[in-house]
Amino acid sequence: MYNAIPIHFPNAIIISELEDQILDDFKDCGLDPENTLWATSFCSDEVNNVFHQFNDIFAGPGPFILGGISGLPFAGITGMKAFLSHVPTHGAAIIMYGPHIGVSRDGQLGQVNRHHQFGLSTCCGSLVGALSNIEHKEELPTSNPLDYQQARVIQHLYHKRKEIFSDSYPLKKATDVAYDAIHLKLTRILEAIENELTDLKIYLMGGVVINTDWDIENYFEIRNMDFRVYP
Numbered sequence: 626m627y628n629a630i631p632i633h634f635p636n637a638i639i640i641s642e643l644e645d646q647i648l649d650d651f652k653d654c655g656l657d658p659e660n661t662l663w664a665t666s667f668c669s670d671e672v673n674n675v676f677h678q679f680n681d682i683f684a685g686p687g688p689f690i691l692g693g694i695s696g697l698p699f700a701g702i703t704g705m706k707a708f709l710s711h712v713p714t715h716g717a718a719i720i721m722y723g724p725h726i727g728v729s730r731d732g733q734l735g736q737v738n739r740h741h742q743f744g745l746s747t748c749c750g751s752l753v754g755a756l757s758n759i760e761h762k763e764e765l766p767t768s769n770p771l772d773y774q775q776a777r778v779i780q781h782l783y784h785k786r787k788e789i790f791s792d793s794y795p796l797k798k799a800t801d802v803a804y805d806a807i808h809l810k811l812t813r814i815l816e817a818i819e820n821e822l823t824d825l826k827i828y829l830m831g832g833v834v835i836n837t838d839w840d841i842e843n844y845f846e847i848r849n850m851d852f853r854v855y856p
């Protein structure tokens with residue numbers, strides 16, 4: 626059962642282990658979780674609400690939602706500034722971010738069995754949908770203003786389509802591409818406002834969420850951890 630996770634994501638840990646690691650890091654960084662506001666840049670998909678267990682350890686109410694579909698930080702500079710202005714006085718912020726990918730019990734990438742459903746459904750539906758939109762296409766598909774978040778997701782994957790579709794596991798590659806885009810955008814958003822930040826500490830935890838069938842604990846593969854102090 627679930628042999629596919631260590632094959633595809635050898636460094637993945639269960640969410641409760643991630644929680645332990647973050648609490649250990651907080652001790653090392655001299656951070657108090659109860660004086661820390663949290664934000665996420667994960668896909669809107671409700672399977673990612675497994676992270677809401679972190680409400681028990683961080684200052685509430687949380688999280689501030691920076692992400693839209695796929696996990697790209699669609700809240701942008703305005704959303705980041707709003708979030709950081711809500712941080713407890715002399716406190717800290719934690720931002721957890723990344724794309725997600727389902728792995729079903731029988732090892733299918735991009736599929737999970739959700740609670741109260743028979744059978745499997747796509748996960749991340751945004752990335753799966755974007756791939757089907759750009760496969761065999763010579764031009765970037767026209768975007769619909771009623772679906773502007775997905776249009777941005779498609780743009781990101783379109784520019785990397787050669788490496789995505791030449792991979793043995795295109796969805797896994799697309800997830801890596803999405804991770805890089807989310808990480809880069811968050812980094813650039815923070816750089817854009819860093820001159821305005823003071824009396825603030827920010828802990829960043831980036832990685833890939835690996836969603837499992839509903840009755841199994843979800844996993845997270847850490848890609849980047851960063852700690853920034855703005856005196």
Ligand SMILES: [Zn+2]
Nearest residue numbers: 668670749750
């Ligand atoms: Zn998704």
